[in-house]
Each structure stands twice: as structure tokens, then as C-alpha cells.
Amino acid sequence: xxxxxxxxxxxxxxxxxxxxxxxxxxxxxxxxxxxxxxxxxxxxxxxxxxxxxxxxxxxxxxxxxxxxxxxxxxxxxxxxxxxxxxxxxxxxxxxxxxxxxxxxxxxxxxxxxxxxxxxxxxxxxxxxxxxxxxxxxxxxxxxxxxxxxxxxxxxxxxxxxxxxxxxxxxxxxxxxxxxxxxxxxxxxxxxxxxxxxxxxxxxxxxxxxxxxxxxxxxxxxxxxxxxxxxxxxxxxxxxxxxxxxxxxxxxxxxxxxxxxxxxxxxxxxxxxxxxxxxxxxxxxxxxxxxxxxxxxxxxxxxxxxxxxxxxxxxxxxxxxxxxxxxxxxxxxxxxxxxxxxxxxxxxxxxxxxxxxxxxxxxxxxxxxxxxxxxxxxxxxxxxxxxxxxxxxxxxxxxxxxxxxxxxxxxxxxxxxxxxxxxxxxxxxxxxxxxxxxxxxxxxxxxxxxxxxxxxxxxxxxxxxxxxxxxxxxxxxxxxxxxxxxxxxxxxxxxxxxxxxxxxxxxxxxxxxxxxxxxxxxxxxxxxxxxxxxxxxxxxxxxxxxxxxxxxxxxxxxxxxxxxxxxxxxxxxxxxxxxxxxxxxxxxxxxxxxxxxxxxxxxxxxxxxxxxxxxxxxxxxxxxxxxxxxxxxxxxxxxxxxxxxxxxxxxx
Amino acid sequence: xxxxxxxxxxxxxxxxxxxxxxxxxxxxxxxxxxxxxxxxxxxxxxxxxxxxxxxxxxxxxxxxxxxxxxxxxxxxxxxxxxxxxxxxxxxxxxxxxxxxxxxxxxxxxxxxxxxxxxxxxxxxxxxxxxxxxxxxxxxxxxxxxxxxxxxxxxxxxxxxxxxxxxxxxxxxxxxxxxxxxxxxxxxxxxxxxxxxxxxxxxxxxxxxxxxxxxxxxxxxxxxxxxx
Numbered sequence: 076x077x078x079x080x081x082x083x084x085x086x087x088x089x090x091x092x093x094x095x096x097x098x099x100x101x102x103x104x105x106x107x108x109x110x111x112x113x114x115x116x117x118x119x120x121x122x123x124x125x126x127x128x129x130x131x132x133x134x135x136x137x138x139x140x141x142x143x144x145x146x147x148x149x150x151x152x153x154x155x156x157x158x159x160x161x162x163x164x165x166x167x168x169x170x171x172x173x174x175x176x177x178x179x180x181x182x183x184x185x186x187x188x189x190x191x192x193x194x195x196x197x198x199x200x201x202x203x204x205x206x207x208x209x210x211x212x213x214x215x216x217x218x219x220x221x222x223x224x225x226x227x228x229x230x231x232x233x234x235x236x237x238x239x240x241x242x243x244x245x246x247x248x249x250x251x252x253x254x255x256x257x258x259x260x261x262x263x264x265x266x267x268x269x270x271x272x273x274x275x276x277x278x279x280x281x282x283x284x285x286x287x288x289x290x291x292x293x294x295x296x297x298x299x300x301x302x303x304x305x306x307x308x309x310x311x312x313x314x315x316x317x318x319x320x321x322x323x324x325x326x327x328x329x330x331x332x333x334x335x336x337x338x339x340x341x342x343x344x345x346x347x348x349x350x351x352x353x354x355x356x357x358x359x360x361x362x363x364x365x366x367x368x369x370x371x372x373x374x375x376x377x378x379x380x381x382x383x384x385x386x387x388x389x390x391x392x393x394x395x396x397x398x399x400x401x402x403x404x405x406x407x408x409x410x411x412x413x414x415x416x417x418x419x420x421x422x423x424x425x426x427x428x429x430x431x432x433x434x435x436x437x438x439x440x441x442x443x444x445x446x447x448x449x450x451x452x453x454x455x456x457x458x459x460x461x462x463x464x465x466x467x468x469x470x471x472x473x474x475x476x477x478x479x480x481x482x483x484x485x486x487x488x489x490x491x492x493x494x495x496x497x498x499x500x501x502x503x504x505x506x507x508x509x510x511x512x513x514x515x516x517x518x519x520x521x522x523x524x525x526x527x528x529x530x531x532x533x534x535x536x537x538x539x540x541x542x543x544x545x546x547x548x549x550x551x552x553x554x555x556x557x558x559x560x561x562x563x564x565x566x567x568x569x570x571x572x573x574x575x576x577x578x579x580x581x582x583x584x585x586x587x588x589x590x591x592x593x594x595x596x597x598x599x600x601x602x603x604x605x606x607x608x609x610x611x612x613x614x615x616x617x618x619x620x621x622x623x624x625x626x627x628x629x630x631x632x633x634x635x636x637x638x639x640x641x642x643x644x645x646x647x648x649x650x651x652x653x654x655x656x657x658x659x660x661x662x663x664x665x666x667x668x669x670x671x672x673x674x675x676x677x678x679x680x681x682x683x684x685x686x687x688x689x690x691x692x693x694x695x696x697x698x699x700x701x702x703x704x705x706x707x708x709x710x711x712x713x714x715x716x717x718x719x720x721x722x723x724x725x726x
Numbered sequence: 727x728x729x730x731x732x733x734x735x736x737x738x739x740x741x742x743x744x745x746x747x748x749x750x751x752x753x754x755x756x757x758x759x760x761x762x763x764x765x766x767x768x769x770x771x772x773x774x775x776x777x778x779x780x781x782x783x784x785x786x787x788x789x790x791x792x793x794x795x796x797x798x799x800x801x802x803x804x805x806x807x808x809x810x811x812x813x814x815x816x817x818x819x820x821x822x823x824x825x826x827x828x829x830x831x832x833x834x835x836x837x838x839x840x841x842x843x844x845x846x847x848x849x850x851x852x853x854x855x856x857x858x859x860x861x862x863x864x865x866x867x868x869x870x871x872x873x874x875x876x877x878x879x880x881x882x883x884x885x886x887x888x889x890x891x892x893x894x895x896x897x898x899x900x901x902x903x904x905x906x907x908x909x910x911x912x913x914x915x916x917x918x919x920x921x922x923x924x925x926x927x928x929x930x931x932x933x934x935x936x937x938x939x940x941x942x943x944x945x946x947x948x949x950x951x952x953x
Binding site for chain 2: 703715
């Protein structure tokens with residue numbers, strides 16, 4: 076085996092004409108003559124048969140080819156067996172022998188050309204760009220009858236015998252395909268780029284070898300309308316093919332008619348012939364009936380000298396070829412689900428704070444964009460799983476995306492109650508988009524920061540999650556306190572219950588605390604109520620969270636008051652609902668600046684009182700300090716309206 | 727120690743930022759309540775009052791205050807937070823009115839609040855005790871009217887609004903309501919004035935008051951449509 080760079084071979088021709096390669100159901104994929112780059116739209120397995128007849132003096136039928144293709148990810152592999160790609164030429168030479176009986180016996184020659192095998196590979200770089208190559212195996216047999224003269228004694232014997240020479244070779248071509256738009260497709264391929272195999276034929280047979288002029292071909296397919304293609308394939312030897320295809324959607328499939336006219340440098344007239352084709356294709360199979368009609372007289376005889384001088388360049392299409400009719404079946408065995416949507420991008424819009432459980436149910440932690448790849452609306456089921464946090468996939472609400480359109484995909488998650496990690500860690504969130512199939516159409520992975528369970532993002536609004544986190548503990552704790560005051564409650568009118576619950580819980584709660592830490596030291600770390608009581612202290616966030624949690628657990632409505640000071644330091648204290656109406660306020664205080672009237676959700680005015688939990692003194696002092704701070708900063712300085720003081724209600 | 731520091735810092739904050747009022751003249755019984763104190767103290771001439779105080783006058787009493795050379799006389803049967811004796815801009819008035827809504831409990835999406843099932847003491851319906859608190863409210867409205875008469879119209883509206891919230895019975899005093907609604911109208915706060923007149927319509931009104939309220943409502947309605 077060796078490479079012989081100076082050998083030529085046949086050029087492009089397809090039994091079904093030149094069709095748009097990027098049209099679903101096209102049998103283009105099995106035609107290595109037209110498709111040296113092995114381009115294919117196939118998603119999994121594909122099998123193709125071409126069977127037909129040639130209309131010579133006698134009609135002969137052939138299985139032209141069987142091809143098998145398989146896509147593995149971005150790789151497409153093809154193999155082709157083409158028993159019908161052969162042509163045999165028989166000639167009677169001018170030499171003849173006159174026998175003893177004066178009979179005349181002419182000498183014969185036969186030349187057989189076959190293309191037996193083909194292999195193809197292509198790589199899809201993107202939906203727009205792919206490249207590949209094909210390898211094709213050819214066999215040539217030159218059989219010439221020659222005379223041998225023997226003169227063993229006094230008698231001269233002339234005998235004939237056949238000299239057979241076989242020349243086999245492989246040829247390789249490469250190609251690239253580019254589709255900048257859905258309706259425009261370009262292909263560029265070599266013709267006879269590399270040939271390797273056995274030595275060239277002997278001097279007698281060399282003129283009869285397949286001509287293998289090097290060249291290139293450029294294909295352009297344009298769809299000016301949805302179901303109409305215009306096709307042009309030009310070879311550098313000035314041969315070309317041009318035509319059109321028109322498709323009609325019918326019976327859940329596509330019925331197409333097409334016509335290719337070809338000009339072959341080696342044939343006449345200028346348009347050597349036409350190939351009309353009728354195609355019906357579905358997602359599972361395609362049937363193409365095509366005919367090859369030559370415009371020159373194919374019945375005329377050709378001389379041996381003419382054949383010797385011109386040779387052939389193409390086994391199935393040359394000046395000696397006859398009209399043909401070909402039926403091609405293509406079967407698509409798609410075990411890979413069709414991809415209906417593609418995930419374009421996903422952005423993490425908020426880090427994970429494990430205590431903010433409901434936050435991730437109410438609003439997404441990641442937002443993505445998906446495109447509908449089909450021409451029909453598609454309902455997408457988004458789901459995600461954060462490694463180390465979720466065991467199961469967390470489903471997000473379905474999104475319907477219009478045909479060809481993009482849609483916003485919101486990913487929600489659920490934080491398991493069992494999550495107890497105290498340190499932050501980088502994890503990975505896996506995002507999935509599923510449509511009609513069990514397997515996702517697309518998926519993506521992004522790094523996400525999962526904070527420790529005590530982590531807080533500094534937003535007062537999110538302290539509510541710490542307040543509600545351990546409500547069982549808080550309820551037990553508060554009930555234990557209140558049970559000590561049963562006698563007091565027995566003598567109180569019920570309208571005072573909320574106020575005195577607050578008073579008793581505060582005084583017991585505060586008794587167990589011994590210190591307050593620097594509020595600036597731990598602004599991103601918040602203690603749960605049981606931790607604050609265990610540690611006997613905390614900063615304003617911790618104390619306010621704990622006190623609010625204790626009150627909420629026994630039905631006292633609370634709010635956090637967030638004071639944003641000019642120096643960037645923030646302070647939080649608690650405001651609570653006494654459930655008294657404004658007229659009853661005088662029953663708990665003689666100072667109108669110590670309470671504030673808030674309308675509840677049903678529009679009823681109720682008396683709320685602010686408590687400075689960090690005072691760590693008695694209830695009256697904590698109330699006075701809270702009231703003065705709220706009155707001076709929130710009300711008198713209008714900081715509430717300016718946004719520097721915010722009331723965050725705990726539901 | 728830290729507790730004391732916190733209390734001290736609050737007092738200092740009030741002292742540094744607060745305006746002061748010198749009591750120049752006292753007639754009859756005048757009392758003051760300072761900060762969050764529960765007690766009312768007698769006011770005598772010459773003392774200095776802080777802005778975090780509420781001052782009240784009994785019948786046949788008055789007090790004259792001097793703040794940086796500006797005199798203010800609070801007449802009989804009146805009460806006023808000293809912090810309200812100040813010139814407010816229209817923007818500040820709008821901020822104060824906006825706070826009325828901001829302080830309310832926002833509507834929640836759904837009721838997810840856990841309710842305690844614990845009960846203490848005897849089961850009884852909450853009684854609405856009859857409490858005579860409106861007198862102080864009326865005194866505050868008197869003070870607010872005097873603020874307006876002395877040119878502090880914006881402050882007067884804020885005091886009146888707060889009084890209506892804290893002493894709901896005063897909302898039935900139609901004449902006062904109309905008085906403060908007209909201030910809103912004069913200040914060009916048509917939406918606020920329209921809401922107020924619309925609310926006043928539901929009160930028991932004298933014929934003359936009803937005519938005025940309906941005329942104003944109609945006028946404001948036209949103004950708001952043409953806005």
C-alpha cells in the first residue's frame with residue numbers, strides 16, 4: 076500500500092439528484108459522491124437502501140447501495156456498501172483469428188469498474204458548523220484476450236488467453252459545511268484529494284483507468300420560502316448541478332418534489348440530463364423515487380478507440396450510462412429523545428442561606444433562559460438539584476415557550492430541615508430542562524455558595540426566618556414562663572393578655588442574659604433563640620430575633636424595627652402588637668408617645684409598642700427606650716418615610 | 727456599664743439635637759410630660775423645656791414659650807407636643823402624611839401565622855372598656871388649631887392627623903375636620919383633601935357644613951379629573 080498522489084477518480088453525482096442537505100428526511104446522507112464531508116442531520120441510527128433499474132436494451136435491476144449511519148454526540152459515523160455501483164464494458168478488438176474451418180474468431184476485452192465500500196466521519200462543532208471526510212474503496216478489473224503463438228515442432232499453434240489485471244484503490248475527500256442561517260447552507264469539499272492503494276495499471280491498461288482529476292465542489296442551498304429550496308453544486312472542472320425542491324406537509328409528514336439538472340463536462344448536450352424526484356418523509360422514515368433521464372442517445376455504439384481516449388470519470392454517471400429509476404428507503408431509528416429546548420444560560424441570582432427556607436420557594440435562586448428549538452409551543456419542566464443540599468430533584472413551575480422563542484426559566488429550591496452545616500461551602504447546582512421525554516432535553520451546572528445555617532445576608536426582612544426557625548423551642552420556652560403567671564392571668568381581663576404576656580416573657584428572658592456583644596462583630600451571623608439563651612447573650616439582631624420568636628410562638632404579633640444609621644451601623648429592636656384599640660391605650664400608659672397606632676390587615680387600628688431588647692433592664696425601661704428611639708428617629712425626623720427606619724413585620 | 731452608656735447616649739442624642747423652649751409666662755395650670763415619663767409636672771416661668779415634651783393647659787390657663795426669639799402662646803384647654811411648634815415645608819408635610827400609611831401593617835399574601843392555643847385566666851370576651859381619653863384629644867386639636875393660626879399650618883395638620891389616630895373619638899368633630907381639610911386644600915394637596923372631605927361626608931353634619939363639604943368634594947373631584 077502506498078500513496079499515489081497523481082491518480083484521478085470520479086466526481087459528484089447522486090442517484091436522487093442534488094437535494095438540500097439540511098432538509099429533514101433528505102437521502103443526501105448516503106451519497107458520498109455529493110457529500111464527501113459526511114454531513115448528516117441524523118440524531119441516532121439511520122439505515123438507507125437504494126434499489127433501482129437501468130433501462131438498457133434489457134432492463135436490469137440492482138441494489139445500488141446499503142448505508143448505515145450512527146451519531147454519537149457530535150460525531151457522525153457512516154458505512155456504505157454499494158454493490159450496484161459498477162459498470163462493465165465489453166469490446167471486440169480489430170484483431171481476429173481465422174480457424175481451419177475458415178471461421179473468424181475475434182478477440183474480446185472487458186473492463187469492469189466497481190465502487191464497493193465507503194466509510195465516513197464528521198464532527199459537528201456547532202449547529203452551524205461541521206466538517207468531515209469520506210473514504211471510498213474502488214476496484215478495477217482489466218481483462219484482455221490476447222494471442223499466444225506456440226511452435227513446438229513443425230506445426231504453428233495460435234491460442235488465445237485472458238490477461239487479467241486488477242487495480243484497487245481508496246480515495247479520500249474532506250469537506251466542511253456551514254449554515255449561517257436556517258435557510259442558507261454552504262458546503263465546500265475536495266474532489267479526489269488523496270488516493271492510495273495498488274500501483275497504477277500496466278501501460279496497456281492505464282488509459283482505461285478511472286480518471287481522477289483533482290478539484291473541488293461548492294454547494295449552496297437556499298430556502299427563500301419555508302418549504303422551498305434552490306440548490307446549486309459547482310465543480311471546479313465547470314460541471315454543475317442545479318435544481319429545486321418543494322415540500323408539502325401531508326399525513327404528518329412531508330411530500331416533496333424536486334428536479335435536478337446536471338451539466339457534465341464529459342457528456343453532451345450541455346445539460347446532460349435531469350433527475351426528477353418524489354419524496355415522502357416522516358420523523359421515522361423517508362421514501363424517494365427518482366429517475367435519471369439523459370438527453371443524449373444512449374443506444375448508439377461507441378468505438379474502443381473513443382473509450383480508450385476518453386475513459387470514464389464516474390461509474391454510475393458517464394456517457395455510457397443508461398436512464399435509471401431508483402427507489403431509496405431511509406429509516407431513522409431514533410433511540411435518543413428529540414431535543415425540543417436548549418438551555419442558553421443560567422445565572423445564580425442569590426446565594427443559598429439555609430435558614431431562609433421559604434425564601435427559595437417564594438422566589439428563584441437562579442434564572443435561566445431557554446430557547447424552543449421547534450416550530451410548536453413547548454412546555455418546559457425545569458428542575459434542579461444542589462449537591463450536598465438536595466437528594467431529589469426540585470421541580471420548578473412549568474414554562475410554556477412559543478415556537479422558536481426564548482423563555483425565562485426560574486429555578487426554585489427547597490432547603491431541607493436537616494441541613495445543619497455551620498460553615499459556608501461552594502457547591503454545584505445542576506439545572507435541568509425536561510419536555511416530553513423522561514430524559515432532560517438539556518442541562519447545565521453552576522457553582523453556588525451555600526452558607527452556614529447561622530449565616531445572614533444583612534437584610535432585616537430575612538431575620539424572620541431565624542425567628543420562625545425553631546418555633547417549637549420558643550413555644551415551649553414561652554409557655555413555661557407564662558405558666559408561672561397563671562394566677563395573674565386568672566385575674567386579668569383578656570384584653571390585657573397580649574400586653575402582659577409580653578411583659579412577663581421579657582422580664583424572664585432578660586433575666587437569663589448577661590452580656591451583649593459588639594453589634595458590628597457578627598453582622599452576618601445570627602443566633603437562633605435556643606443558642607442565644609444557651610450563650611446567655613448576643614447582639615441586637617440575636618436578642619431581637621429571640622424575643623420576637625418567643626412572642627410569635629404564643630401568638631403575639633411582632634415587627635422588627637430597622638434603624639439604618641448614617642455611619643453605616645444598623646440597629647434592630649422589636650415592636651409588638653398589644654391588640655388594644657387606641658382608646659384603650661390609656662390603660663397601659665399615660666404617655667401618648669410610648670405607643671403607636673397601626674392599622675392591621677383588616678383596617679382596624681391597634682396599639683403597638685416598641686421595645687429596646689438590648690437594654691437588658693426591666694420591661695418599663697426597655698419600653699421607654701424603644702419608644703423614645705422610635706419617636707425621635709422614625710417619627711419626628713420622618714426617617715420612616717425616608718426609608719432610614721423600616722418596620723419589618725413578622726408573619 | 728454598656729446599658730448605662732446606651733441610655734446616656736440616647737439622652738445626649740436628644741439634648742444635642744433638640745430645640746429648647748423657655749417658658750416666659752404661665753397663667754393658671756400648665757403641665758408638661760417629658761420624654762417617656764408617665765407623670766405630668768407643673769410648669770413654672772423661667773424653666774427650659776426640651777422638644778421631646780408635651781405641654782398642656784387647663785381651663786382659663788395659658789403658657790407663653792420663647793424659642794430663639796419666636797413667641798408662641800398656648801391658650802386654655804389645649805395640649806401640644808413641643809416638637810410640633812416648628813415650620814414645616816410642604817415636602818415635610820408630604821413625608822409625614824406618607825408615614826401614616828407606612829406605619830400600618832402591610833397586607834400579607836396569606837395567613838401563615840401560627841396561633842397559640844394557650845389560654846390563661848378565665849375565658850371571657852374582650853371588653854371594650856369605656857375610657858374617657860378624648861378630652862386630651864380635643865385639647866390636642868385645640869393646640870393644633872392654634873399652631874395653624876400662628877402660621878404653622880403644616881405642623882397643625884400633622885398634629886391633627888396623629889390625634890385622630892390616637893383618639894378616634896375626635897374624628898367625629900366635623901368642624902375641626904373641615905378646618906384641617908381646608909388647610910390641605912389651601913396647600914394644593916387635592917388628593918389628600920378630597921379623601922378627607924369624602925370621609926367627613928359620613929359624619930353628622932350641620933346643613934351649612936354639609937353644603938361646604940359637598941361643594942369642596944365636587945370642586946376637588948373636578949380638579950383631580952382635570953389634573
